[in-house]
Amino acid sequence: MHKLARLDKKYVWHPFTQMRDWAKRESIVLARGKGAVLEDVHEKKFLDANASIWTNLHGHNHPKLNAALQRQLKKVAHTSALGFANEPAALLAERLVKSAKGSLKKVFFSDDGSTALEVALKMSYEFTRRTGRSRAPKFLSLAGAYHGDTVGAVSVGHIDLFHKAYGGLLFKSDKVMAPYCYRCPFNRAKPERADARVTRKCNWECVGKVEAKLKPRKYAAFVVEPRVQGAAGMIAHPEGWLKRVGEAVRASGAQLIADEVMTGFGRTGTKFACQKEKVSPDFLCVAKGLTGGYLPMAATLTTQAVFDEFLGEYDEFKTFFHGHSYTGNQLGSAAALASLDILQSADSKKKRRTLEKLLRDELQALWSLASVGDVRQEGLVAGVELVADWRTRKAFPLKAQVGIRVCEAMARRGVLTRPIGNVIPLLPPYCTTSAQLRKMVRVLREAITEELGGAPV
Ligand SMILES: *Cc1c(COP(=O)(O)O)cnc(C)c1O
Numbered sequence: 001m002h003k004l005a006r007l008d009k010k011y012v013w014h015p016f017t018q019m020r021d022w023a024k025r026e027s028i029v030l031a032r033g034k035g036a037v038l039e040d041v042h043e044k045k046f047l048d049a050n051a052s053i054w055t056n057l058h059g060h061n062h063p064k065l066n067a068a069l070q071r072q073l074k075k076v077a078h079t080s081a082l083g084f085a086n087e088p089a090a091l092l093a094e095r096l097v098k099s100a101k102g103s104l105k106k107v108f109f110s111d112d113g114s115t116a117l118e119v120a121l122k123m124s125y126e127f128t129r130r131t132g133r134s135r136a137p138k139f140l141s142l143a144g145a146y147h148g149d150t151v152g153a154v155s156v157g158h159i160d161l162f163h164k165a166y167g168g169l170l171f172k173s174d175k176v177m178a179p180y181c182y183r184c185p186f187n188r189a190k191p192e193r194a195d196a197r198v199t200r201k202c203n204w205e206c207v208g209k210v211e212a213k214l215k216p217r218k219y220a221a222f223v224v225e226p227r228v229q230g231a232a233g234m235i236a237h238p239e240g241w242l243k244r245v246g247e248a249v250r251a252s253g254a255q256l257i258a259d260e261v262m263t264g265f266g267r268t269g270t271k272f273a274c275q276k277e278k279v280s281p282d283f284l285c286v287a288k289g290l291t292g293g294y295l296p297m298a299a300t301l302t303t304q305a306v307f308d309e310f311l312g313e314y315d316e317f318k319t320f321f322h323g324h325s326y327t328g329n330q331l332g333s334a335a336a337l338a339s340l341d342i343l344q345s346a347d348s349k350k351k352r353r354t355l356e357k358l359l360r361d362e363l364q365a366l367w368s369l370a371s372v373g374d375v376r377q378e379g380l381v382a383g384v385e386l387v388a389d390w391r392t393r394k395a396f397p398l399k400a401q402v403g404i405r406v407c408e409a410m411a412r413r414g415v416l417t418r419p420i421g422n423v424i425p426l427l428p429p430y431c432t433t434s435a436q437l438r439k440m441v442r443v444l445r446e447a448i449t450e451e452l453g454g455a456p457v
Contacts, residue, residue: 002041004029016162028411033060036432038416049410049440050417051427054230054262056293058342059431065292068338072331081109081328088333095340096299099271102280104301108320109328113261113287114148116298117223120257120283121152122322123306128220130309130318133253137220140213140254142178144232147223147259156223159231161398161421174219177209178229179237182374182385183393191238207244214252221255221282227273227378230262233423234383236376239277246279255282261298265289266343266352266430268379282306290332292339293429297332352430355437356380359428362441369445371402371452382426384444386452396422402452409447415440424448 005027032039036059038046079086093107108119128137139156147153155170157163181190188202226242229235249256258281263273270276287298312318342348366372373387386402388394396402403419
């Protein structure tokens, strides 16, 4: 075993990992990266097929991002936003507001997706109380929602496996049905296309459920991952769901918190996923891809109305009493500015469109495998759901570790991704070449065949 793998096993406690299994397995120690390729300490090369847990946009070791960081390093790495402004954070805030369009006018920086959500939740809660809409406002979010791992973010999350244990620690929030067309209890066809495997027409029962929940008008906000629920299993929502739900939220007087931590910055095709359905949220939370996948940094964008509600005389104490030591970090902001430059270039836009289409074409080959139940894609986010029986959609039991086994078989073939239960996500960095993308899908197919058999249906 490599010396670093040994040190890691001895001292590091890994996130979302059964450490007893980790101790038994050979770990991959990553040392270098270039574009979509990562290299371990034995100089074995891997494709980064989930963009280092959905963070990386333009590839590793990008010359423009590196140069931006080096320029910033020659000035200063970090100064506090508590009491002081700085150049890259001010420039970045302007850029974010301009990119978000609509009514989002103010930017509150923090460190990661979870903190971006905490900020939105606190602001929305306090806004709702101060404007007199409710004295004890609550939040509504979707079944399978994932908004981060801090206690507030977990309170609006609804993945029992992660969240149940901490139930006693959380504030109460409500849950409503999510549009998960593959497992729709009404057995309707996916609304935007006639799916061969389900035939009955969709009447948007899932939107009706949200409307019914919103009726009592008791919510501060509806919290949603627009267009795709990531940690729920890369569940792409049907076209039109977000628009309808956005209108229902608006009509109820509640605010809309868009968690674009995964979907932001071109992942789903448009800069932000909300823009695909022309939905204008009251809060936009971004993190993962904000710095192109270089540094931990997040932002919560909100409206002038929310901002104004926190204005007052000093001794009215209307201040937003919240902040983190690294808020508005200069290095992170410099990386984010460079990342946005690349993202907005005509070259990157064209590349993303080409990749999206290629991914769609390549994924078709997976439908013929018996253990593939669903193949979902939204922009450059794909999820392949493995099932024990495609006819009945029967799930594999989690303890069979089907997703883990398939991903390990992929790693042996030089492609890295991390399963979500029985779903295998593919989120290629935008710099991925056509050959690299084909390899990602081919290896996924081979790994499924190796672990679960290839009998075509
Ligand atoms: C990853 C993620 C978060 C949490 O972000 P962290 O940076 O891991 O705290 C929140 N919401 C969504 C949709 C995410 O994908």
